[in-house]
Amino acid sequence: MKLILLGAPGAGKGSQGRILEEHYNILTLCSGDILRNRVKKEADDPDLKENMNDGQLVSDEYVMNLVMAELKKPEYEKGYILDGVPRTVEQADMLERNGIKVDAVFYIDVPDEVVKRRILNRRVCGSCGAIYCGKDLLKCDQCGGNLEKRADDTAEVIQERLDVYHEKTEPLIDYYSEKGLLKRVDGNQEKEKVAELMFDFFGRL
Numbered sequence: 001m002k003l004i005l006l007g008a009p010g011a012g013k014g015s016q017g018r019i020l021e022e023h024y025n026i027l028t029l030c031s032g033d034i035l036r037n038r039v040k041k042e043a044d045d046p047d048l049k050e051n052m053n054d055g056q057l058v059s060d061e062y063v064m065n066l067v068m069a070e071l072k073k074p075e076y077e078k079g080y081i082l083d084g085v086p087r088t089v090e091q092a093d094m095l096e097r098n099g100i101k102v103d104a105v106f107y108i109d110v111p112d113e114v115v116k117r118r119i120l121n122r123r124v125c126g127s128c129g130a131i132y133c134g135k136d137l138l139k140c141d142q143c144g145g146n147l148e149k150r151a152d153d154t155a156e157v158i159q160e161r162l163d164v165y166h167e168k169t170e171p172l173i174d175y176y177s178e179k180g181l182l183k184r185v186d187g188n189q190e191k192e193k194v195a196e197l198m199f200d201f202f203g204r205l
């Protein structure tokens, strides 16, 4: 089973990815994680680092090379969930050219204002990566690790990311709609309800 999660930054792709991952026993490939890991590894690659921090996109080719290399690993053989990729029509075309056929694209639809509020309140566990919503939370429920605000979760960066999303990523809604793969879910509700809607769709796939 191969799925794509589509939606603005902060729409809840990460949370839904975890739920789907557990339910279907497949892995999520998150382009943000791959790129952040890459930034750590290649601290001497100033172009990549700069692009990540000001909310811009790194080149389609660069991202897709990392993604395709990752997908060749045996742990993705059973299927996977793509979170944050493809992020442009060009990336979607590259996936196709690499022979990747997905079963469904879940578009998690959330208004910009909600996304902004969520991201500003978001905290991430420094140890296990669990994501929390609530700026007053300090410790991770699951592992006791310290919760941190991500360096790129600021109002300015969020607005830039949303602008980039509307310009570059939103065209994918029509792109996958025309292929009959798009399933829209209203993401402006509890994450458990969003997950239920996604599972409903699966019964009909």
Ligand SMILES: [Zn+2]
Pocket: 125, 126, 127, 128, 129, 130, 140, 141, 142, 143, 144, 145
């Ligand atoms: Zn944790």
